[in-house]
Each structure stands twice: as structure tokens, then as C-alpha cells.
Amino acid sequence: MSSPKRTSPESVRRVACVGAGVIGGGWVAHFLGRGYDVTAWDPAPDAEARLRRLVAAAWPALEQLGLAPGASPDRLTVTGTLEEAVADAEFVQESAPEKLELKRELLAKLDAATPAGVVIASSTSGYPMTDMQTAAAAPGRLVVGHPFNPPYLIPLVEVAGGERTDPDAVGWLSRFYECAGKSVITMDREVPGFIANRLQEALWREALHMVANGEATVADIDRSITEGPGLRWAVMGPMLTFALAGGEGGMAHMLDHFGPSLKSPWTRLEAPELDKELYDAVVSGCDDAADGRTVADLVGERDRGVIAVLRATGRLPRDGDA
Template identity: 70%
Template sequence: MSEPVHSPGTDPGAAAAVAGIETVACIGAGVIGGGWVAYFLARGYRVRAWDPAPDAHTKLRRTIDAAWPALTELGLAPGADPDALEMAPTAADAVDGAGFVQESAPEDLDLKRALLAELAAATGDDVVVASSTSGYPMSDMATAAADPSRLVVGHPFNPPYLIPLVEVVGGRDTAPWAVSRAAAFYRHVGKSVIEMDRELPGFIANRLQEAIWREALHMVAQGEATVEQIDLSITDGPGLRWPVHGPCLTFHLAGGEGGMGHMLDHFGPSLKSPWTRLEAPELTGRLRDDMVAGAHASAGGRDMATLVAERDRAIIAVTRAVAAAREAGHA
């Protein structure tokens, strides 16, 4: 198991430090980078972008134009301007004067190492450089940087202008204040942040996504289910519950009044059932106790009846909203 790389929330002045940021640099303007550009513009920032592709500006404008109606519907920040964008000739020019840097280059480790080293050298000692990497630990990406202390992972989800989650974690040589400041900045711009305690390849959400994806591929390969059946099994099944409580609190409710403890004691043996191609961990006493304690902490004092009512209201709302969106799309 990896060692903790920082303690979340170690910079009490992080919120104040990010409040004065006016310009954000976006390095890489592909699908993810372009989504970040659109989001930062919608939050009222000036954005300097750099991408080596000769048609990067044209593609970026298309991304912004396509995203702007949704961002407008969500609510623009005062002064938000889709034209508050400058394309810089070099990465160093893009980060000059920027208060925060979001790197979204392709998932190539050597490229990431060289680019992050360049960005770290070109920015001030109070500017955080965050990488949108979807899987590499920062400890692996920061090896070429003379000063890796301000390099963090800020992993978004596609499209970054709509999906709120960002997973934030530093590397072995990242300063704790840089992680806290990155998390504070993302919260300041309206993101939902997981400030991770330790590095984990693929982070949290991607590992969970990958588990479902691998099992889906196995089922299709073995002729056990079709693509349509697999998608419907999530969209009209457990996927409706997850926006409300996520998989852990969902199983907490599955235990009834006994909660997570009863669910694990009753269904624990089924973990060894050959339902998936993934090997289940041993359900030790410590793992059981950690899951029970975690479920109670996640419930935040809400009793089972309150959680059930919350889930039911939200599922009804999500179901109606999805149905309305589909109906509008067919109109």
C-alpha cells in the first residue's frame, strides 16, 4: 500500500490565496483541455491556452461554442466572457502571469514529465500546476522537474465543464500546501473535490469505472450479455441510486435497520461467489469495521428513514429529468 503523501487541509490560507486569481493557463486544448477552458471562462476567468496542434484554436473555439449553452443554463459567473481567451505561442507564454495552471496533455508519460518540468520552471513559486492525467501518479510524472513541490494531480471527468468531480492528490515531493491550494481553487470555481490521502494509480473513480468496464467486456466477449443490455442494466438499475448515495451508502441501506453491519454479515459470503472476474478481498474483521464506521460517517447523522426518503425523492427526480431530456431530444 502506498504511503500517505500529504494531510488534506494543511493550508488554512488556501481559500484566501485562490480568491485573487484572475487568469488561468490551460496547457493542452483537446477534449479535456478544451472542456477546462470553457469551464474557466464560464466562471469569469481570463484564460491563456497553449496547444502545439496547428488547428488548436479553431477546435478550441468549437468546443467553447458547443459547451456555452449548457454552461449558460447552469449559470455563468458575473463577467463571464467566451472571448476572454488568448492563445499563447508557447507553454511558457501561456503560464506567464497565470495564478493557476491546468495541464491536459496526452497520456504519454515521457511527454508529461518533460512538460511538467517546463511548466514548473516557468511559473512562480506560489503557482500550482495541476495535471488532468487520468491514471499516472504525480510521483512518476514529476521526476524531471527541478522543483516538483507545486505539481499536483487535478483529475477531472469528461466533460469537465459539466461533471463536477475533481480528484486531487500530490506526489512524494509535492508540498502539502500545494495540494490544499489546488483543492481550494477547484472548490472556489464550483467543483466537487476529493482530496486524496495517498497516491493510487487510476485514482478512485477511474478504478471503480474500470471494474465495471472490464466485466462488461468479459460479458460481451463470452456472449453473456449485449452492449444494450449492459448499458440498460446500469442506467435503469443501480445507476439511478448512485447519484444519491454512491455504492457504499447504497449497500448500507440494503442492510435495512442493521445497516452496513447487517449487510456484510448477511451477504459477506457472497463476495466469494464467482459473479465477476475480479477477486474479492478477504472480509476481515477490520475491513468490516472500517466499512461500518465509514457508512455511519457518510450518513452524517441521518437515520435510515431519512436516507431512504432522500434516495426515493432523488431517484424520482433523476428519472423524470432523464425522461424529459430524452423526450426533448426526440421532439
């Protein structure tokens, strides 16, 4: 069957963002910074005010990243209905809360309201598209486009289709994200939690175990990454980092030398019980780490830090470079 006629990824000018929370709002900011016209909808009564505050807070970082010609917050339109938001869209990004039935119902509504052929992407961080596309009349255009928080700052997006997704829709979405300035992993199969979240989850579970057992504080855990392996991971991933641990022998020598330690009981990847004691310890530890800084303060600090790393590693031009 031939693919539905759709705007080429390079020619898209109007995108719709459905769901305008932290992730959806981050997508809105990203697309605005890349020069797109954006229509947005969210059912919350104060959604527009919150969204415009988020875009305003993100704009200094977007300016440092480099705005596309014509980029402006004025190109955002917040609509009163879902149908209005997607009526003229050439691409749709859905970012509703992580509730499977909600995702199924919303994607079916988006499929019914969005012009034929337009690709609809879900920002889900864990659900496979196969499970989310069951109620849609045209499931072939539904694809996962999983970003990382905040989407306007972190380049990575993971793309994966479901069992009923058309392969050309997957290819279209990957190319569109590349045109929109993202770093894309196109997955050839569905993996629960995708790739990066699976790795993050392993680290998160071990961190919770350490707090629960009194082995490390929240501050210790964060510092162990920011002052340790996180510095290496900003340049290359864990696999190449471990390969370098093998010296001239590379990964083979590393595995020969350190492989036996895999049988040592260092980690406990089963999640600990998130009881009130552990919950309170993690929350209070983060409050202590914030040390009076507001969320806005921390967002600005994070954004400046990530941009500095991107510049330092050659992913962005340094100040003064041509």
C-alpha cells in the same frame, strides 16, 4: 521552508490551460464559465479552431449551470507558445495525453516557464505525481488535479500530491477548485488510478468480459446501469446504497446476508484480451446504440441529462427557483 508567495485561491483571475483536447478543452470551458480569463496552448496546428468549437458547444450547458458574472468565451486567448500561455498565469492546468515521458517533460517545461510559486496541476487519469515530477526543478508545486469528462459538467476532481509535492500546494489547489465550483476529494496518499477511476475500471472490465463471452450486448450493459443502479448512484454512492439493502440493520446486516456471495464467481476482474473480435463488437455496439445520432447530438443529450439529474437531486436550482 516557507511556502512561495502565491495568489490566494479566492483571488485567482487568470488561469492557463496547456493541452486543449477533450479534457483540456473541457477545463477551458469550465474556467470561462466561472468568469476567469483563460490563456490556452496546444501544439496541434488546428488546436484553436477545435478549442473554440468545443467551447461554443459547451456554452449552452454552462448557461444552464449558471454563468459567473462577466463569464464570456471572449475571455479566451489562444497563444502560439507554451511560454506565452503561462507567462501571467496564477494557476496552470496541464492536460496532455497520457504518456508518462511526455508528462514528465511537459511538467518540467511548465515549471521552468511558469512564475515562481504558481501551482501547476496535471489532469492525469492514472499516473501518480511522484512518477511525473522527477524532471522538474521545483516539484513542490506540482499536484494532480484529476477531473471527469467533461470537466465543465461533472463536478468531481481528485487532488493528490506526490512524494516531493509541498502539502500547502495540495491544500491551495483543493481550495482553488472549490472556489472554481468543483466538488473536491483531497487524497491523503497516492493510489494508482485514484478512486473513481478504480471503480469505473472494475465495471468496465466486467462489461468487456460480458461482451467477449456473448453474455450481454453493449445496449444491455448501458441499460442495466441507466435504468438500474445508476439511478441510485445519482443520489448516493454504492456504499450507502448497499447499506440500505440491509434494511434497518444497515451495512452490518447487508454484509451478514450478502457477504458470502463475495466468494461466488460472479466477476472476473482480470481484463479480457482486447482482440479484434471484442474490439469490433464494442465499437459496432456503440454505433448501433448511437442510432444515427452524431457526437454533437450525444454530447447535447448527455449534458441536458446530467443537468436534469443535478437539478432533480438539489445540486442545482430548479427552473423558476430563486
